Amino acid sequence: MSGKEYRTITDVKGPLVFLNKTEPVAYGEIVQLRLTDGSMKNGQVLDTSDDQVIVQVFEGTSSVDRQTGVKFLGDVFRLPVSKDLIGRILDGAGLPRDGGPAIVPDEMADIIGAAINPYSRESPESFIQTGISAIDACTSLVRGQKLPIFSAAGLPHNDIALQIARQAKLVGSDDDFVVVFCAMGITAEEYNFFVHDLERTGALENAVLFVNLADDPAVERLITPRLALTAAEYLAFEHDYHVLVIYTDMTNYCESLRQIGAAREEVPGRRGYPGYMYTDLAMLYERAGLVKGKKGSITQFPILTMPGDDITHPIPDLSGYITEGQIVISRELHQKGIYPPINVLPSLSRLMNAGIGPGKTREDHKSVSDQLYAAYAQGRELRGLVAIVGEDALNERDLQLLKFSDIFENEFLRQSRDEDRSISEGTLDLAWDLLTNIDTKYLVRLDQKWIDKYHPTEKKE
Amino acid sequence: MEVISEIRKGSEKMSEENGVIYRISGPVVTAVGITPRMYEVVRVGHEGLMGEVIELHGNQSVIQVYEETSGIKPGEPVVRTGQTLSVQLGPGLLTQIYDGIQRPLEDLEKTMGVFITRGVDADGLDLKKKWEFNATASVGDEVSAGAVIGTVQETETIEHRVMMPPGKGGTIKSIKSGEFDVTQTVCTLDDGTDIAMMQEWPVRTPRPFVRKYAPDVPLITGQRILDFLFPLAKGGTAGIPGPFGSGKTVTQQQLAKWSDAQIVVYIGCGERGNEMTEVLTEFPHLIDPHTGKPLMNRTTMIANTSNMPVAAREASVYTGVTIAEYFRDMGYDVALMADSTSRWAEAMREISSRLEEMPGEEGYPAYLSSRLAEFYERAGRVQTLAGDDGSVSVIGAVSPPGGDISEPVSQGTLRIVKVFWGLDAGLARQRHFPAINWLSSYSLYPQALDQWYRDNIASDYPEIRTEISALLQVEAELQEIVQLVGSDALPIDQQLTLEVARMIREFFLQQNAFHDVDTYSNLKLQYTMARAILSFQDEAKKAIAGGAELESVVNVPARTDIMRGRFESDYEERIAALVSDMGKQIAATMEGN
Numbered sequence A: 001m002s003g004k005e006y007r008t009i010t011d012v013k014g015p016l017v018f019l020n021k022t023e024p025v026a027y028g029e030i031v032q033l034r035l036t037d038g039s040m041k042n043g044q045v046l047d048t049s050d051d052q053v054i055v056q057v058f059e060g061t062s063s064v065d066r067q068t069g070v071k072f073l074g075d076v077f078r079l080p081v082s083k084d085l086i087g088r089i090l091d092g093a094g095l096p097r098d099g100g101p102a103i104v105p106d107e108m109a110d111i112i113g114a115a116i117n118p119y120s121r122e123s124p125e126s127f128i129q130t131g132i133s134a135i136d137a138c139t140s141l142v143r144g145q146k147l148p149i150f151s152a153a154g155l156p157h158n159d160i161a162l163q164i165a166r167q168a169k170l171v172g173s174d175d176d177f178v179v180v181f182c183a184m185g186i187t188a189e190e191y192n193f194f195v196h197d198l199e200r201t202g203a204l205e206n207a208v209l210f211v212n213l214a215d216d217p218a219v220e221r222l223i224t225p226r227l228a229l230t231a232a233e234y235l236a237f238e239h240d241y242h243v244l245v246i247y248t249d250m251t252n253y254c255e256s257l258r259q260i261g262a263a264r265e266e267v268p269g270r271r272g273y274p275g276y277m278y279t280d281l282a283m284l285y286e287r288a289g290l291v292k293g294k295k296g297s298i299t300q301f302p303i304l305t306m307p308g309d310d311i312t313h314p315i316p317d318l319s320g321y322i323t324e325g326q327i328v329i330s331r332e333l334h335q336k337g338i339y340p341p342i343n344v345l346p347s348l349s350r351l352m353n354a355g356i357g358p359g360k361t362r363e364d365h366k367s368v369s370d371q372l373y374a375a376y377a378q379g380r381e382l383r384g385l386v387a388i389v390g391e392d393a394l395n396e397r398d399l400q401l402l403k404f405s406d407i408f409e410n411e412f413l414r415q416s417r418d419e420d421r422s423i424s425e426g427t428l429d430l431a432w433d434l435l436t437n438i439d440t441k442y443l444v445r446l447d448q449k450w451i452d453k454y455h456p457t458e459k460k461e
Numbered sequence B: 001m002e003v004i005s006e007i008r009k010g011s012e013k014m015s016e017e018n019g020v021i022y023r024i025s026g027p028v029v030t031a032v033g034i035t036p037r038m039y040e041v042v043r044v045g046h047e048g049l050m051g052e053v054i055e056l057h058g059n060q061s062v063i064q065v066y067e068e069t070s071g072i073k074p075g076e077p078v079v080r081t082g083q084t085l086s087v088q089l090g091p092g093l094l095t096q097i098y099d100g101i102q103r104p105l106e107d108l109e110k111t112m113g114v115f116i117t118r119g120v121d122a123d124g125l126d127l128k129k130k131w132e133f134n135a136t137a138s139v140g141d142e143v144s145a146g147a148v149i150g151t152v153q154e155t156e157t158i159e160h161r162v163m164m165p166p167g168k169g170g171t172i173k174s175i176k177s178g179e180f181d182v183t184q185t186v187c188t189l190d191d192g193t194d195i196a197m198m199q200e201w202p203v204r205t206p207r208p209f210v211r212k213y214a215p216d217v218p219l220i221t222g223q224r225i226l227d228f229l230f231p232l233a234k235g236g237t238a239g240i241p242g243p244f245g246s247g248k249t250v251t252q253q254q255l256a257k258w259s260d261a262q263i264v265v266y267i268g269c270g271e272r273g274n275e276m277t278e279v280l281t282e283f284p285h286l287i288d289p290h291t292g293k294p295l296m297n298r299t300t301m302i303a304n305t306s307n308m309p310v311a312a313r314e315a316s317v318y319t320g321v322t323i324a325e326y327f328r329d330m331g332y333d334v335a336l337m338a339d340s341t342s343r344w345a346e347a348m349r350e351i352s353s354r355l356e357e358m359p360g361e362e363g364y365p366a367y368l369s370s371r372l373a374e375f376y377e378r379a380g381r382v383q384t385l386a387g388d389d390g391s392v393s394v395i396g397a398v399s400p401p402g403g404d405i406s407e408p409v410s411q412g413t414l415r416i417v418k419v420f421w422g423l424d425a426g427l428a429r430q431r432h433f434p435a436i437n438w439l440s441s442y443s444l445y446p447q448a449l450d451q452w453y454r455d456n457i458a459s460d461y462p463e464i465r466t467e468i469s470a471l472l473q474v475e476a477e478l479q480e481i482v483q484l485v486g487s488d489a490l491p492i493d494q495q496l497t498l499e500v501a502r503m504i505r506e507f508f509l510q511q512n513a514f515h516d517v518d519t520y521s522n523l524k525l526q527y528t529m530a531r532a533i534l535s536f537q538d539e540a541k542k543a544i545a546g547g548a549e550l551e552s553v554v555n556v557p558a559r560t561d562i563m564r565g566r567f568e569s570d571y572e573e574r575i576a577a578l579v580s581d582m583g584k585q586i587a588a589t590m591e592g593n
């Protein structure tokens, strides 16, 4: 590409720069801007024609003027990848943030990433034990899944993400995960919390961090997760690693997307977010999974904070439509002092059925999980009724279910931040113990054969 | 590669035109210097990416491109093909998985590897594969468009009927059985027209038929709530709206697995890659209860997942329905599932906004509802050109933002479809599956189907259904009172009604898609189960009138056995005996007093 520098900026609007009359410029091409004070900014072509080019500037357009020089680099955005990424901390644009040397690339990888051919995927079905009962029993995670945490401001989603990162393992295997951590607009305090914990447990050496903090450029957030996923794909599919990608906070990512849309004067979709947000998010979330003929895998844990605790807000809503379930953190449980405050009722793991059962977890797992849900759901509903009519109006069955809902929260959900429960003895046996609080005749979700085999007081030896 | 080379020939003809790219904005490219027709397929850029003309605007042609456009520049060439977006139809469609523009994903893997890159052509049918063509028409026969001239055993279970392409007809001069590939001539007409097994059809144009019939045969799905309460007819239309995670995909997959259609076309439109993989890995092992052979034999899949190009997502629905119509024209009953039509609508919205069209409601183009209507209109039970009966049933999932169906795609769909299966987040949360709300869902078909049920299942089938739905209605009313005073405050007969309704919900409506036995119930069994519930009600009423306690009536062991037994494989043989045991045990609760 000609190394020509243009000074034909006509308009600057929000993070966008409009230029006139250039040589033909490619859609998606990377752009360098040289400001009059000599400083540099980076951008990318969003729209290109014979007459006009629109560039989105990652660092924002402050100080850009009509004298700013614009150079088109003749290539799309690429990340230098190599195995040496492991153990490194990079900034939101992929440059070293840890004072270390530049990455010596093994390959320059296009960060947009191509779609995995659905024909070439392999079904995820290896159970990952997180040691957290609520997740392992009710929303079981499998390798290659994308399972976001739907949280809200002030809730302990970071503790949960870290506990998962620390404890996650395949039962009967000592393959370790490499963690790719991607920060988008989180505070320095939150970031330090993550880094300290990863350091404390030695996981940092086995991690790659991409960091865009709250005071870093907002538009840069649009590329940070793409860098992280590019690194993850490289490690998983070129070097056979099992990669766990944690990214936080998707809400900040979506805000940046909205900002670009507004600057382009696009017709907004719901609540001002661009109409293509579903597709855009899918281009990130779908970069998870297993691929035929490759040993590695990518498991994703995006974290998002629901604005106004509202699960129907476009950010959680569109995410839920793409991901393979969700883990929902509840303010109510948090206020009751329960950790982890996971509300299992709106939580879901869609890949659970493939990952549990005989040979994977235990034969009674599905049955037990269905029964826990049903009993807890009914018990919680009864709480509302009791508030109006009192316990006297309940029949025996309802009374037992009501009591069970408290027991479930206090003994099953609640565990400590470093408690790592095994699926069989730690989680499923505990579930059976707690289910003895309900008469078996009300336990209609349990197959009789599992009652005969596992029920602590009614089993037939 | 004859077809592609034909396209190339076409492009040579028009190559005097000097088309170039003027502008690129995401999947939308504007070209100047060519004068194509609307919906003509063009080749864009040095890599020859496939695109389709979707707007003509002064000297500019606006093109939606079916592949990623990054790296493409203004000034690169644009070449016409003279063809409209079409699919290749013939033996070899079944068991295939295609992208939105009928490129076999298996072929793409061979040329591109596991990630989908771009600039690769692939024929929808394997043009080299030889099929055993068995001529059924003879020399001298007068054949018109749509007439079957021969057959090919396409899969173990499906006989592919080779038809005269629409628009062609005459007297057969020669026809021969034997081994042919799909482009070779198998039959020649008097006027010299050569007929091959493959035909092409433009996806945006419905295929012709003689007339539509009113549907009067149910599409049997084995899903109790669907078949019994809200049935779909063969050739009918159904919409399944629901928030994320409520069961749209599972329901669609259940229909793809168990419905008694002869051919299934499954379109994964803008959804997850893993869901398509699941179908691909599962179907070859699942046995079709109607034929005893793997389900894959009757299935064609279109997978244009959420991260694949949106323009091809827009096209995927048309590709799918055209293939469905083609099998219908052979006289088959075809079921088509589109998951999700909302993603299709969003693709239209994205393209429309790039065209800077005047937006309608929520940014969707003003033509959204007419496109939805045109799509569902392609369903129906018809008399084919050959004079047979064939049908396409269309079942569309809808993904309303926030689960709120007041939005344009849900509303546009509900105005057209005859069956509404409304999924409910609350039920899904309680793990009541299928999470279809029995109070808000409806089907407009029962009247047309009742005669069929009386003739084929039981003479009082419609009456039993009415009783079951009435009980659910009464329960809803009683629940309002219970919310205020608790169930113990109700008179005993109403408490019994609540128990009966609970039995309907937990034992009949709930059905576990992932349980080997429970996943499918035939209509006879459904009817027997419904009768069992009503017989519990009758016996219980008598016993209570005779002084029995509700608590002991409800807890007779045989009733629990009836409810749990549905998970056992010998249930169908045992249920009659269990019902009679239940009757005796309930009667016995009176004597205890």
Ligand SMILES: Nc1ncnc2c1ncn2[C@@H]1O[C@H](COP(=O)(O)OP(=O)(O)OP(=O)(O)O)[C@@H](O)[C@H]1O
Pocket (backbone or CB within 6 Å): A320, A321, A322, A348, A349, A350, A351, B242, B243, B244, B245, B246, B247, B248, B249, B250, B251, B271, B399, B433, B434, B435, B511, B512, B513, B514
């Ligand atoms: N009939 C059923 N039996 C058992 N489980 C079911 C059934 N229907 C749904 N489920 C459960 O609900 C989960 C979500 O269902 P599904 O994936 O079909 O939702 P969806 O409506 O398609 O969501 P999305 O819009 O996000 O694609 C499934 O993974 C499964 O656990």
Ligand SMILES: [Mg+2]
Pocket (backbone or CB within 6 Å): B248, B249, B250, B271, B339
């Ligand atoms: Mg779905």
